[in-house]
Amino acid sequence: MIVGVGIDVVDVARFSATLEATPRLTERLFAGSERDLPPHSLAGRFAAKEALAKALGAPVGLHWTDAIVVKDAVGKPSWQLQGSVRARADELGIRSLHLSISHDAGIASAVVVAES
Template sequence: MIVGVGIDVVDVARFMTKLEATPRLMTRLFAEQERDLPPNSLAGRFAAKEALAKALGAPVGLHWVDAIVVKDEVGKPSLELQGSVQARAAELGIRSLHLSISHDAGIASAVVIAES
């Protein structure tokens, strides 16, 4: 059963300008293994984390670094949860997350479907 759906769209240039203007954001938003990625990938991962938060009901207290976007051997993205995000997913009875990320023409987008 679908518990939640989230979608987000990010303007890549605007997002990178914000990251450059506020260096602390990099460590607040991204796990260590995500931080050296190119702009399109960073924006896509941020969109994925925003979409995930929406699928989880956008509760207060989620930490962005508790959701990590990873890719399998063929490049399919998925989410690894820990800490605050994992606790919220467990609270909702979520057993499976589906993630799609895209970026084109300066825009990154992501959709997350959460299932019990």
């Protein structure tokens, strides 16, 4: 059963400019394994994290670094959850998360479907 769906879009240039203007923001938004990625990948991961928060009901207290986007051998994205995000997913009975990330025309987008 679908528990939640989230979608988000991010303007890559605007997001990159924000990260450059506020360097510590990268540490607040991304886990160590994500921080050295190119700007379009960071924008896609941020869109994914926003979409995940929406799929989880956007509760207060989620930590962005507790949701890490990982890729398998063929490049399919998925989640590594811990801490506050893992606790919320468990609270909702979520057993499966589906993630799609796309980039086009300077926009990064992501969709998340959460299932019990």
